[in-house]
Amino acid sequence: MREESKSNRWLTAALLAPTSIWFLLMLILPLIVILVFSFGERSALGGYGGGFTFEHYLNLPARFKAFQNTMTFAPVGTLLCLLVAYPLAYYLALKVNRRYKLILLVLVIIPFWTSLLVRTYAWIFILGGRGIPVLLEWIGFEGVRLINTPGAVLIGIVYGYLPLMVFPIYVSLDKLDKSLLEASDDLGGSPYKTFMQITLPLSMPGVATGCMLVFILLMGEFLIPAFLGGGKVFFIGNALVDLFLQSRNWPFGSAVSVTLVVIMLITVSFYMRMALRNKTGRDESLM
Amino acid sequence: MRIYIISVYLFLYVPIGIIVLFSFNAGRHASELRGLSVQWYGKALSNPFVGDAFVTSLIVALSVAILSSLMGTAAALALQRLKGTPRVLFDGLIYIAIMIPGIVIGIATLVALVTVFKFLNPLLASIWPEGVNPPKLSMGYFSVIAAHTLFTMSLVIILVRARIAGMDRALIEASMDLYATPWGTFYQVTLPQIFPAILAGFLLSFTFSFDDFIISFFVAGPNTTLPIYIFSSIRRGITPEVNAIGTMVLVGSLFLLMTAQFLLRKRTRPKD
Numbered sequence: 347m348r349e350e351s352k353s354n355r356w357l358t359a360a361l362l363a364p365t366s367i368w369f370l371l372m373l374i375l376p377l378i379v380i381l382v383f384s385f386g387e388r389s390a391l392g393g394y395g396g397g398f399t400f401e402h403y404l405n406l407p408a409r410f411k412a413f414q415n416t417m418t419f420a421p422v423g424t425l426l427c428l429l430v431a432y433p434l435a436y437y438l439a440l441k442v443n444r445r446y447k448l449i450l451l452v453l454v455i456i457p458f459w460t461s462l463l464v465r466t467y468a469w470i471f472i473l474g475g476r477g478i479p480v481l482l483e484w485i486g487f488e489g490v491r492l493i494n495t496p497g498a499v500l501i502g503i504v505y506g507y508l509p510l511m512v513f514p515i516y517v518s519l520d521k522l523d524k525s526l527l528e529a530s531d532d533l534g535g536s537p538y539k540t541f542m543q544i545t546l547p548l549s550m551p552g553v554a555t556g557c558m559l560v561f562i563l564l565m566g567e568f569l570i571p572a573f574l575g576g577g578k579v580f581f582i583g584n585a586l587v588d589l590f591l592q593s594r595n596w597p598f599g600s601a602v603s604v605t606l607v608v609i610m611l612i613t614v615s616f617y618m619r620m621a622l623r624n625k626t627g628r629d630e631s632l633m
Numbered sequence: 634m635r636i637y638i639i640s641v642y643l644f645l646y647v648p649i650g651i652i653v654l655f656s657f658n659a660g661r662h663a664s665e666l667r668g669l670s671v672q673w674y675g676k677a678l679s680n681p682f683v684g685d686a687f688v689t690s691l692i693v694a695l696s697v698a699i700l701s702s703l704m705g706t707a708a709a710l711a712l713q714r715l716k717g718t719p720r721v722l723f724d725g726l727i728y729i730a731i732m733i734p735g736i737v738i739g740i741a742t743l744v745a746l747v748t749v750f751k752f753l754n755p756l757l758a759s760i761w762p763e764g765v766n767p768p769k770l771s772m773g774y775f776s777v778i779a780a781h782t783l784f785t786m787s788l789v790i791i792l793v794r795a796r797i798a799g800m801d802r803a804l805i806e807a808s809m810d811l812y813a814t815p816w817g818t819f820y821q822v823t824l825p826q827i828f829p830a831i832l833a834g835f836l837l838s839f840t841f842s843f844d845d846f847i848i849s850f851f852v853a854g855p856n857t858t859l860p861i862y863i864f865s866s867i868r869r870g871i872t873p874e875v876n877a878i879g880t881m882v883l884v885g886s887l888f889l890l891m892t893a894q895f896l897l898r899k900r901t902r903p904k905d
Contacts, residue, residue: 354714361711362723364704365786369726372783373733376741379748394748434641437634452894457645459837460886461844463860464879467867468648471655474871476665508645566734568847573867583736583847590740590851600744603737614732 377607383600392594402601409602412585415571417609419496419581420564423503424511427560428553430504431511435552436545438512439519440527451516458509466502466573473498473574494576502570507563511556518552519545554621558614565610582606649883656876673877683878686862690843693774693858697781698839704782705789706831710823712790713797730787739851742780746772746852772854780848785838789831796830797823829896836893840886 382394384402389395406413438451457465471477473492482490492498522545530540568583575584582602589599656674660667677683712723750770761767800823808818846860853861859882866875 358711358714361707362715365708365723365790368704368779368783368786369730372742372779373726373730373738375749376738376745379745380737380741383744394744430641433634433637437638441634453642454645455894456887456890457649459840459844459890460649461860461879461882463844463846463863464652464882465648467863467871467875467879468652470867471651471871472648505644505648508641562732562734566736568736583734586736586740587850590743596744599740603740607733607737610732610734 380600380603383597384604385601386597388595388597393596395597402598403605405598406601406605409582409585412580412582413605415579416565416567416581416583419499419503419571419579420561420567423500423507423564424557424561426500426504427507427511428557431508431515431556432553434508435512435515435519435549439516439522440524440545454509454512456509458507462506463569466506466569469498469502469505470573473501493574494578496575496579498574499571499579502574503564503567506570507560510559510563514555514559515549515552518549522548551621554617558617561617562610562614565606565613652876652883653880656873656880658873658876660873662873673873674881677874677877677881680874682857682862683859686857686859689774689856690859693777693781693849694839694842696774696778697785697842698835700778700782701785701789701838702831702835705786705834706793706827708786709790709793709797709827712794727787727790730783731791735784735845735847736851738780738783739848742776742848743772743851746776772852773856776852776854777849777856777858780852781838781842781845784848785834785841788837788841789834792830792834792837793827796827800826833893833896836889836896840889840893844882844886 385398385400387395387397387399387401434454438447438454442450470493473479475493478492479490526544526548527540530544535543566583567581568587571579571581571584572587575581586599586602586606589595589602655666657669657671658666659670659672708723712720715723753770754767757770758767804822804826805818808822813821844860845858846864849858849861850864859878863875863878863882866872866878
């Protein structure tokens with residue numbers, strides 16, 4: 347018996363070994379390295395020059411605009427996604443005929459798993475000089491610019507992340523005990539009251555999960571502002587690409603990355619605490 | 634309500650439709666539709682850069698999918714036996730790997746590997762026998778595959794673990810009672826039950842890796858993956874050729890996703 351539990355332990359360790367090595371070399375080590383870099387001097391070629399300095403953290407205001415944009419567009423984009431997604435999830439979970447439910451749901455999820463690059467690029471096409479502005483010219487609005495505006499970036503955000511918001515909300519609405527809705531109806535609750543007092547509170551776990559997923563992804567977004575913001579609306583992600591690949595200042599770039607991760611961790615843990623306090627701590631699966 | 638739902642679906646699919654429509658453009662300019670033809674598909678397929686980028690993406694995505702489904706499944710099986718601190722530690726790492734933005738993973742991997750290589754290369758050169766060229770470690774296939782696998786492996790762990798949790802324990806106990814060896818039980822009872830999740834994980838990993846731009850952009854070194862190629866072509870200007878490549882990418886990932894969805898539903902949906 348003793349012998350068997352020992353071999354079992356070896357088996358567990360062996361099964362976990364590759365994953366552990368991966369986490370160590372590809373997650374923990376890189377995170378430690380950028381942390382160290384962020385406190386180092388900048389070398390002549392833009393790399394790490396050793397030493398210990400807070401210079402890069404003090405220099406963060408130089409990229410204030412990128413932080414400000416990210417911290418504005420991420421919450422606003424998340425909220426817009428939620429506003430567009432909720433009615434759709436509600437419809438899919440509670441109103442639609444069983445027969446079409448699955449196909450309609452799959453149609454929502456599919457775009458999320460196809461190339462965001464190609465899908466965002468489609469909007470350059472639509473909002474660009476020969477897209478919608480041409481149509482607007484026909485009906486009399488001349489010289490409207492749509493691309494490279496905050497609005498274009500927001501459209502891109504909603505387009506890109508809508509599926510990710512719909513799915514968790516759908517899951518929590520779908521699990522909802524339908525007899526509660528009937529009970530409310532029988533007791534004379536108006537549809538509005540039923541929604542506000544039963545449906546909405548019970549779908550909060552899904553709303554919380556969806557918002558968190560979209561918010562996290564938006565914090566690190568690069569493609570949408572790069573394509574649709576055209577240098578006017580840029581996020582931290584765009585600043586990072588510039589710092590690492592164009593203007594080459596790795597220690598400063600590392601400080602920006604570390605700050606991004608710290609902001610994310612603070613926001614997410616704050617958010618989780620709020621969600622838990624509202625008794626919405628139930629796990630919603632990602633898939 | 635119905636009008637709203639229809640317009641959301643239009644919002645989701647019209648842009649994709651436009652890309653597909655304009656990829657069949659017979660004209661030379663991307664934004665003027667002049668008759669239909671498949672000439673841009675021919676152009677795209679015979680462009681050696683597109684071919685190379687496609688092959689690179691394929692090699693990377695296949696390696697990522699194989700590695701993550703093997704390692705992720707092994708870890709998911711082991712994690713169910715693990716308790717206490719190691720378990721909490723692993724769960725934490727999995728969530729961090731999934732949560733950290735791709736761009737930070739790309740940057741951190743780039744910085745860490747460049748640093749490690751700068752240290753390892755002279756070391757390798759010094760211990761290598763005289764007259765033989767020492768290997769020179771640099772960014773390339775290995776770094777992209779490793780960085781993608783970090784995320785996709787965690788994804789597979791979550792998928793397979795959910796499947797294991799939903800599994801009927803009685804079957805395993807029955808198999809043990811009937812004196813099956815642990816390996817026999819695994820092969821004949823556990824594996825068939827978790828297989829749909831593994832396969833779905835494989836396909837999702839493949840799709841993620843094949844579509845990823847930002848991580849590859851930082852760590853691919855001299856290699857060009859298909860998304861990197863598309864990104865730089867778009868930067869140079871929109872051509873119908875890009876539309877044709879984009880359409881092919883969309884159709885390819887759509888096909889894989891349908892397969893993944895089908896496999897996941899087959900097992901996870903209770904009988905209606």
